[in-house]
Amino acid sequence: MSQILTDILVVIAAVFLVWLVIRLFRKPIRWILKLLLNTAIGFAALFLLNFFGSAIGITLGLNWINALVIGVAWGQEKVKAIKACLVGGYISALATDQATAESLLA
16 A cells, blocks of 8 residues: 555656746747747748759758848838848848838938
């Protein structure tokens, strides 16, 4: 009888420990998953930019660091958002068209 009670207490303690670990690391795990998703999207965007951009002479290095920090956007309607991303430090490099670049610099 004592062995069964000990086993039950061990299972309860293990379940509680697993619950506590999941609870403590929920936000960091979400952050890591979001970072991985954003990196995959950035990597795909860089791949497409290199694939189609090679016809006009635009290529960027395709590695995980570039996928994390390079923004690819263009269009006058996006100038405010692009500027906010640059000022906020969300991206450190930007691939855009000339008209959008001139609007950002104005």
